[in-house]
Amino acid sequence: MQKNGSGETHLPIYLPQREQELLVRFREKAKEKNVDPNMMDMLVSMLMSAAKFAQMDILQRQTILDTGQIQEDVLKSNLLVLTSLVAKVYDEYDHASEGTHMECTRETELLRGLTELQKGGVAVNLGCANGTQVTEILSSGFQRVVGYDISPEMVACAKEKFPDNEFFVHDLDTGITLEDETVDLVVANFGAASEVCKDLWQETSRILRPGGRTYFSFYNQNALITRWWTPWSNSFCITINPHNDTIMVPVAG
Numbered sequence: 405m406q407k408n409g410s411g412e413t414h415l416p417i418y419l420p421q422r423e424q425e426l427l428v429r430f431r432e433k434a435k436e437k438n439v440d441p442n443m444m445d446m447l448v449s450m451l452m453s454a455a456k457f458a459q460m461d462i463l464q465r466q467t468i469l470d471t472g473q474i475q476e477d478v479l480k481s482n483l484l485v486l487t488s489l490v491a492k493v494y495d496e497y498d499h500a501s502e503g504t505h506m507e508c509t510r511e512t513e514l515l516r517g518l519t520e521l522q523k524g525g526v527a528v529n530l531g532c533a534n535g536t537q538v539t540e541i542l543s544s545g546f547q548r549v550v551g552y553d554i555s556p557e558m559v560a561c562a563k564e565k566f567p568d569n570e571f572f573v574h575d576l577d578t579g580i581t582l583e584d585e586t587v588d589l590v591v592a593n594f595g596a597a598s599e600v601c602k603d604l605w606q607e608t609s610r611i612l613r614p615g616g617r618t619y620f621s622f623y624n625q626n627a628l629i630t631r632w633w634t635p636w637s638n639s640f641c642i643t644i645n646p647h648n649d650t651i652m653v654p655v656a657g
C-alpha cells in the first residue's frame with residue numbers, strides 16, 4: 405500500500421512524527437482495552453516497519469532513511485530529549501523482545517566474568533544511563549564504582565536506585581574527569597561505546613592502571629538483532645541509519 409498520492413507527489417514513506425503519534429494513540433487504545441501497552445508498541449512498530457519496506461519495494465527506493473548528515477548539537481539535544489522521556493521506564497528494555505533480552509543476558513554474563521577476573525579498586529561506567537545492568541555487578545568486585553551520563557534524568561534515576569554508588573551528569577565528549585592510571589575497569593556497554601566519547605580509546609587508556617581492562621559494546625547495523633529494527637518494550641523502536649551513523653528512535657512519551 406502506498407501513502408497518499410502517486411509518482412512524485414506521494415508522501416514521504418517515513419514520517420517520524422506521524423509514527424510517534426500512532427504509537428501514542430495505540431498505547432492509549434491498548435490501555436482502554438486492558439491490553440499490555442508494551443506489547444501494542446511492539447506490534448505497531450512491526451507493522452509500521454513492514455509497511456515501510458513494502459512501500460520501498462513498490463516505489464523502488466533503495467532507502468527511506470535520511471542520507472544527510474545531522475549536526476552534532478542537534479544530535480545531542482535529541483539525545484537529551486530522548487533520555488528525559490525514557491529515563492523512568494528504561495529498565496523495561498530487558499523485558500522486551502527475546503532478542504533484546506538475549507542481548508542483555510549476554511552482556512551481563514560477560515561483565516560478571518570480567519568483574520570476577522579483574523576485581524579491585526575502581527570501576528567506571530561510561531554512559532551509565534540509570535545504572536541498571538551494570539552497577540550491581542561492578543559493585544560485587546570493586547570498592548568504588550563511578551557512573552557518568554550526560555542525561556540529568558538518567559543520573560537522577562541511577563542515584564535513586566543505587567544510593568551507595570557515585571553518579572555524575574557529565575558530557576564525556578569533553579573527556580573523563582579522572583586522574584591518569586587510577587582505574588581498574590572501564591565499561592561502556594549496551595551500545596554506549598558508539599556514542600559516549602569522541603576520544604574514547606585515548607581517554608580510556610589514559611585513566612586505566614597498567615593491567616587494567618575495558619569492556620566496550622557498539623551498535624552494529626549488521627547484527628541480526630538490529631538488521632531492520634529493534635523493538636524495545638519501553639515504547640521505542642530503533643532503526644540504525646548507516647548513511648549518517650545515527651540511530652532513529654520514535655518515542656511514545
Ligand SMILES: C[S@@+](CC[C@H](N)C(=O)[O-])C[C@H]1O[C@@H](n2cnc3c(N)ncnc32)[C@H](O)[C@@H]1O
Nearest residue numbers: 531532533553554575576577593594596599600
Ligand atoms: C545506549 S545507552 C546505554 C546505557 C547503559 N550503558 C546500559 O547498559 O543500559 C547510552 C547512554 O549513553 C549516554 N550518553 C550518550 N552520549 C553521551 C555523552 N557524550 N556523555 C555522557 N553520556 C552520554 C546516554 O545518555 C545514554 O544513557
